[in-house]
Amino acid sequence: MKCEHIRELLSAYVDNMTDAKENRIIAAHLAECEACRHEYDNLQLMCTILGNMGQPELPERFTEEFHKRLLEEKTRLFSAKEFRRPRKSGWVAAGLAAIALTIGIYVSSIIPIGAWIANFDEKPAEKERNNIAIEDIIRSIKGWGTDNNEVVNEVKIADSQKKSPTKIDDEITSNENNAGEKVVDEEPLPVVPKYIEDYATKIKVKDMEEATDQIVQIAAANNLEYKALPYASNAQALSANKSKEVNIKVDKNKSQSLIKQLNNIGQAASPVQNKLEITNEYAQVEEQIYITKKLINKLEGKNELSANEATDLVELKKHLEESYTKKIELDKEVNTVIVRVILEEDVSH
Amino acid sequence: MELEEQLVKRSLQGDTIAFEQLVIQYQNKIYALSYRYMGNEEDAYDMTQEAFLKAYRSLRTFKGDSSFGTWMYRVATNVCLDELRRRKRRIMPLSLDEPVATTDGDELAKELPDTSLTPDIIYEQKEFSEYIQSLLNEMKADHKSVIVLRDIMELSYEEMAEVLNCSLGTVKSRLSRARNTLRKKLEDRELLP
Numbered sequence: 001m002k003c004e005h006i007r008e009l010l011s012a013y014v015d016n017m018t019d020a021k022e023n024r025i026i027a028a029h030l031a032e033c034e035a036c037r038h039e040y041d042n043l044q045l046m047c048t049i050l051g052n053m054g055q056p057e058l059p060e061r062f063t064e065e066f067h068k069r070l071l072e073e074k075t076r077l078f079s080a081k082e083f084r085r086p087r088k089s090g091w092v093a094a095g096l097a098a099i100a101l102t103i104g105i106y107v108s109s110i111i112p113i114g115a116w117i118a119n120f121d122e123k124p125a126e127k128e129r130n131n132i133a134i135e136d137i138i139r140s141i142k143g144w145g146t147d148n149n150e151v152v153n154e155v156k157i158a159d160s161q162k163k164s165p166t167k168i169d170d171e172i173t174s175n176e177n178n179a180g181e182k183v184v185d186e187e188p189l190p191v192v193p194k195y196i197e198d199y200a201t202k203i204k205v206k207d208m209e210e211a212t213d214q215i216v217q218i219a220a221a222n223n224l225e226y227k228a229l230p231y232a233s234n235a236q237a238l239s240a241n242k243s244k245e246v247n248i249k250v251d252k253n254k255s256q257s258l259i260k261q262l263n264n265i266g267q268a269a270s271p272v273q274n275k276l277e278i279t280n281e282y283a284q285v286e287e288q289i290y291i292t293k294k295l296i297n298k299l300e301g302k303n304e305l306s307a308n309e310a311t312d313l314v315e316l317k318k319h320l321e322e323s324y325t326k327k328i329e330l331d332k333e334v335n336t337v338i339v340r341v342i343l344e345e346d347v348s349h
Numbered sequence: 350m351e352l353e354e355q356l357v358k359r360s361l362q363g364d365t366i367a368f369e370q371l372v373i374q375y376q377n378k379i380y381a382l383s384y385r386y387m388g389n390e391e392d393a394y395d396m397t398q399e400a401f402l403k404a405y406r407s408l409r410t411f412k413g414d415s416s417f418g419t420w421m422y423r424v425a426t427n428v429c430l431d432e433l434r435r436r437k438r439r440i441m442p443l444s445l446d447e448p449v450a451t452t453d454g455d456e457l458a459k460e461l462p463d464t465s466l467t468p469d470i471i472y473e474q475k476e477f478s479e480y481i482q483s484l485l486n487e488m489k490a491d492h493k494s495v496i497v498l499r500d501i502m503e504l505s506y507e508e509m510a511e512v513l514n515c516s517l518g519t520v521k522s523r524l525s526r527a528r529n530t531l532r533k534k535l536e537d538r539e540l541l542p
């Protein structure tokens with residue numbers, strides 16, 4: 001075998017990941033070829049050095065600080081609103097449901113509740129990057145007219161994420177006041193509480209798969225978005241033997257008739273109503289609109305824009321557009337009821 | 350390992366104490382891993398916190414077909430690489446292999462930071478580790494991750510395939526290429542015979 005070929009195998013050879021035949025060939029070659037042997041020795045030496053680099057010591061404050069952040073996180077995830085607004089793309093449009101059923105993508109369209117909850121705050125990668133850019137823009141514009149422009153730009157992104165939008169807004173306002181400018185925009189409107197309603201209905205069924213198909217067909221017949229989960233999303237049901245859940249989105253005024261239809265599938269308990277408050281999410285979107293508008297005004301008020309500022313302006317306008325779209329989406333959510341059908345296997349028959 | 354399974358299950362039901370027990374078992378490893386990815390203690394600390402919080406949030410996606418530790422390596426790897434990618438977008442570090450273009454179009458040969466380090470200083474263990482770390486910092490993400498996971502954190506190829514969500518074959522070839530690049534750098538700087 002050629003040296004070139006042997007050298008490709010050396011890394012795996014160091015780790016004993018080559019097979020017996022390769023081992024024989026490599027060993028024989030190394031015994032004869034000094035150049036390859038040199039490379040092998042160096043590779044081995046390098047791996048040893050890397051293995052001895054030692055571990056840095058985790059600062060002691062870690063445990064306590066993590067404890068605090070974990071509790072905050074828990075409050076967010078497990079508060080009375082166990083049900084959170086899912087990401088749009090997690091839902092399957094029921095128009096496709098019938099097709100999906102017949103060609104068998106149905107099973108693969110099942111989305112685990114974990115991913116669903118985890119995704120609640122996580123935008124798709126593209127979107128997230130966009131937000132980061134917007135944050136940078138907001139930060140740099142905020143730094144205008146101050147001496148510490150560079151410092152502002154060097155603030156780590158992680159830090160900027162910790163800042164609440166309100167804080168940024170405060171600073172903008174105070175900067176403007178210092179500069180003697182008038183705040184032209186009206187203050188954001190006080191936000192009325194907003195809710196997404198959610199009915200949970202538990203149904204005992206003989207055949208889990210069949211019942212799931214029936215529910216999906218009901219959703220399809222009514223042209224409703226649905227989402228099937230491999231197990232029930234409430235914590236107690238996780239430990240139950242066999243449970244499944246299908247969520248269906250329906251207009252508020254049609255929810256009762258849907259629940260009635262669903263009750264034909266099996267022995268149903270009376271539905272429990274939950275409310276998920278999305279006032280905060282709603283307020284955040286309104287705040288984003290407010291800040292973005294303000295920054296756009298600020299830029300458009302300038303006589304001349306630098307190339308960077310012109311780019312920022314385009315980004316800000318795009319962000320404003322997106323925020324409006326999000327607001328419309330949220331409005332739609334508010335007018336929708338999510339019916340959570342929890343299926344449990346009836347073992348009594 | 351049954352204990353770990355129970356801790357995961359209890360964490361899923363909202364038991365933070367159970368989750369903190371899991372954290373204690375892995376925090377040093379995850380910190381060491383983050384340190385190698387990020388290259389400094391402060392960032393490593395932040396990323397360790399982020400990784401565990403992210404794990405808590407997405408615990409339901411943990412299937413239990415790998416160990417919690419392996420899954421945790423995966424979460425932390427993604428958190429660190431995402432952060433590095435995010436920063437790169439904004440800061441645009443210069444690659445050491447590329448000449449620096451000056452504003453009027455001339456090209457300057459870039460000074461390498463290591464030329465001032467003589468081998469005998471470098472071979473002081475601490476400096477040497479720091480020096481290797483600086484070489485790691487320059488590496489491409491996919492090369493860096495295999496070196497860190499295999500040669501520093503000592504994961505098996507199978508575990509690496511799970512962490513990086515790729516095939517064993519990819520792990521093998523990527524590791525081979527990454528090690529070659531690093532070996533050549535060390536040889537060029539006469540840190541290997």
Ligand SMILES: [Zn+2]
Pocket residue numbers: 002003004006029033034035036037
């Ligand atoms: Zn040879």
